Amino acid sequence: MSVQQEKFKVIADKIREKTGTTELIKPNDFAEKIDEVYDSGKKSQYDEFWDSFQQYGKRTLYDTAFCGSGFNETTFKPKYDIILKGGAYMPFARIAVKSLKKIEEENDIKIDFSGLASAEYLFHYSNIEEVGVVDLSNVTHPFSTTFTQSTNLKTIDLLILNNNGSQTFKTGCFQGCKNLEEVRIQGKIGNNFDIHYSSVLSYESLMSIITALIETQNSLTLTIGQNNIDKLSDEDIAIVNNKGWTIA
Amino acid sequence: MEIQIKKVDLRIMKADSDKVLTNGETYSSVGGHIYLGTNDSPDNWYEITKDEYESILREKELKLRP
Numbered sequence: 001m002s003v004q005q006e007k008f009k010v011i012a013d014k015i016r017e018k019t020g021t022t023e024l025i026k027p028n029d030f031a032e033k034i035d036e037v038y039d040s041g042k043k044s045q046y047d048e049f050w051d052s053f054q055q056y057g058k059r060t061l062y063d064t065a066f067c068g069s070g071f072n073e074t075t076f077k078p079k080y081d082i083i084l085k086g087g088a089y090m091p092f093a094r095i096a097v098k099s100l101k102k103i104e105e106e107n108d109i110k111i112d113f114s115g116l117a118s119a120e121y122l123f124h125y126s127n128i129e130e131v132g133v134v135d136l137s138n139v140t141h142p143f144s145t146t147f148t149q150s151t152n153l154k155t156i157d158l159l160i161l162n163n164n165g166s167q168t169f170k171t172g173c174f175q176g177c178k179n180l181e182e183v184r185i186q187g188k189i190g191n192n193f194d195i196h197y198s199s200v201l202s203y204e205s206l207m208s209i210i211t212a213l214i215e216t217q218n219s220l221t222l223t224i225g226q227n228n229i230d231k232l233s234d235e236d237i238a239i240v241n242n243k244g245w246t247i248a
Numbered sequence: 249m250e251i252q253i254k255k256v257d258l259r260i261m262k263a264d265s266d267k268v269l270t271n272g273e274t275y276s277s278v279g280g281h282i283y284l285g286t287n288d289s290p291d292n293w294y295e296i297t298k299d300e301y302e303s304i305l306r307e308k309e310l311k312l313r314p
Contacts, residue, residue, distance in 0.1 A: 127268035246285040
């Protein structure tokens with residue numbers, strides 16, 4: 001073997017080591033293979049970070065895990081499903097990502113909220129514009145700061161509550177969500193519900209909320225604000241009132 | 249073919265233009281209307297000024313900070 005051939009073999013061996021292959025590599029292919037080495041390095045770093053950060057998919061406690069503007073569309077590329085359990089505190093607060101739905105689709109993962117017992121500061125001050133399915137049916141702690149100051153939030157595809165209406169909502173839950181237009185509710189609302197900060201809710205969103213209201217012998221209040229009240233017909237309002245709810 | 253005429257009875261309370269209706273827990277818009285539920289009573293509601301309302305909102309907002 002000539003000196004040049006030996007040197008080529010050293011280079012080819014190094015490429016095979018870094019890319020994890022055993023294939024024959026010709027010198028004419030070195031330039032292309034260098035790109036594969038770079039990509040392989042990137043993948044290796046990606047795996048190293050997310051395997052550790054998500055504990056190989058076993059992580060369930062995500063307190064402040066994705067809190068802050070450092071997590072954006074470029075950096076937030078989870079490898080495993082994000083399974084939230086217990087009382088995750090501020091997991092997506094202040095996150096710069098615009099769409100959690102797109103993150104799920106692009107990374108082929110699911111964000112599972114159904115194990116949460118508390119949703120405090122869940123999306124507090126986030127930059128999010130749309131979320132997909134947010135299953136909060138097992139939350140027992142009052143919703144007081146769940147979407148607070150998510151001022152860019154436009155769409156909640158589906159907010160899942162429990163089916164007995166026992167969950168409580170404080171005024172702050174949707175405080176500042178001034179751009180929220182579309183929200184669909186599955187489950188029941190059985191305590192005072194205040195979403196008046198979201199003055200541009202669509203009629204369909206209002207009807208979804210109204211449909212979720214339980215019938216009550218008590219006196220409960222649905223606070224949606226005058227802009228939203230003006231979108232309802234007298235018949236719509238009568239439906240709410242006859243369920244035992246005052247509209248404010 | 250049949251034509252039905254429906255009447256819907258609503259109990260509406262309207263705040264003065266610079267006032268807010270409240271039952272101590274929930275609030276109308278400034279100068280807004282509330283539509284009373286079947287189990288609610290006008291006696292449960294009273295007016296506060298816009299300034300009082302905004303002060304209450306500010307206090308609530310401060311409590312929301314982590």
